[in-house]
Amino acid sequence: MADIVLINPRFEVSYWGLEHAMPFLGIRAVLPVANLPLLAALTPPGHGVTLVDENVEAIDFERCARADIVGLTGMNVQRLRIKEILRELKRRDVFTVVGGPWVTVREDDLADLADVIFVGEAEETWPRFLTEWEASRYQTRYEQTERTDMATVPAPRLDLLRMKDYAFGSVQFSRGCPFECEFCDIIVTFGRRPRIKSSAQILAELDAIVAAGKHSAFIVDDNLIGNKRAIKLLLRDVVAWQERRGYPLMFATEASIDLAEDAELMQLMVDANIASVFIGIETPNEESLRETKKLQNLRTRGGTMLEKVHRIQKTGMEVWCGIIVGFDNDDTSVFAAQRRFVREARIVHAMVNMLVAIPRTPLYARLAAEGRLDLSDDAASWGGFGTNVIPRRISRQALRAGYIDLMHDLYTPEAYFERLDELYLTAKLQIGRARTRYLRRHPLRRFRLNARLLAEAAAIFLMLMRGVSERALWDEYCHHLMRAAWRRPEPEFIQSYAIKCAMHYHAYQMVQQMHSQPQLSTRAAA
């Protein structure tokens, strides 16, 4: 029987990481990775499993040295830290295994550092490896021949995580996406046929998230609406669960823009208490959308992309978006176009990336054939705030400068609060409508919830006032929060506005630091 330690290495500062906002929000990380508690649940009985998320606690290497097996997960932006940890463990003669999104697309990057690697999904290979390890006849590389049948996936072992350190719980409904965006490795790894868990599996996971004390959860699907018919059935069960349990969870998720073409689906999502949806907008440049095969964003059924974003907001969900600069069809005019789109769409949280070619994707193959990949292995080349792509119609320097300027312009307090107030004060976006309806029928619950939300808003506000040293920012947060509370004195809105102020602080600090990152400026000039 093995003593197993599974580690999620720490991330560099990122848009999603909210590192600069943590002190105001009273958490250590946004959400736990979904894979480690799942692997723990997949571990046959008898073995002992310890989970370590380096984003919330330091790795105890002495403890690891006593383990029989230490496993690591991680994505492209964690790869340098994965290597550091593996080297440290090797020095201590620890038996190591590694799986997850990065090794799945770049086996050769880690194969020499770990004893065993896992490519792709591991529902079958992880337990098989443990059986073979016990018999001392394990292989050095595992890859499932068949994709996982989601109906067989067990509930993750949340009991092994320090859930109080996270803002969100995480839950996965489905894997796979029917689209074929050229840059996307999700469809390479998980396929284009969405596979979905049963309602019973999902409701049990939701119960466990509530039992762990969470009020919100991130549905970590690649694209929640990949199979619209099936997801509608599932959402109906989630709506019934929310009604039964008194709307204990609010959700965020990721979906494609064709969501706006299906009114019934949008309404079901709102009824299930999905408050925000992250959408890959990528670019308003239609030539670039065509180039990257993001054809769903070009479809005119249901209006333009802008109209679609507005429709989703009108139904009752906030839209977050990913945008990309540096496509072959982008020239320097793309930055202004992106800026305009985000403003007109009233998207408060726009995550900007330079186009990155992830190994095994069609984009990677095309650029490799054209000799347009930078293969150096520094911090910037594989995501984070850099790119491995040598752009076509724009110099690397101009791309990098335009990217930073775009981030800067989107996150000046003026631009950010203009979008936020347009959405919440002028257009009066109301998230959580289903819960509000429910609470009208349950005044005691409403009172308790409102008291919690106001207490949280007050705590965040006080922390901001104490922690923000820049006088101008301090004034902005104070002014906007007071004005918002005056115009919409709803506890839920005030609490979420206070969180938005903290999130602005994070993005603002991150942009300031981008200016001063030497490795990025060097690469830009290369």
Ligand code: B12
């Ligand atoms: C939800 C999600 C997020 C969430 C949550 C991230 C988090 N911290 O967990 C958010 C929105 C915050 C996010 C952010 C980012 N993400 Co993300 N994210 C996803 C998504 C859609 C699902 C991940 C998930 O939870 N899957 C469910 C679990 C159960 O599946 P899994 O992790 O693949 O694990 C299975 C196997 O891989 C294997 N396995 C995994 N680890 C291990 C370890 C061992 C030892 C073994 C044996 C097996 C094993 O077993 C599991 C069961 O089969 C994936 C796409 C995808 N489907 O992978 C992208 C993905 C992982 N994200 C990606 C990226 C790039 C990012 C960002 C860097 C984006 C950015 N530029 O800022 C940031 C990272 C910043 C941060 N601080 O988190 C890339 C990674 C690319 C790569 N190949 O390395 C992916 C693949 C999507 C993409 N192509 O853009 N992400």
Ligand code: SF4
């Ligand atoms: S819609 Fe998203 S998940 Fe689907 S192929 Fe495109 S980028 Fe990948």
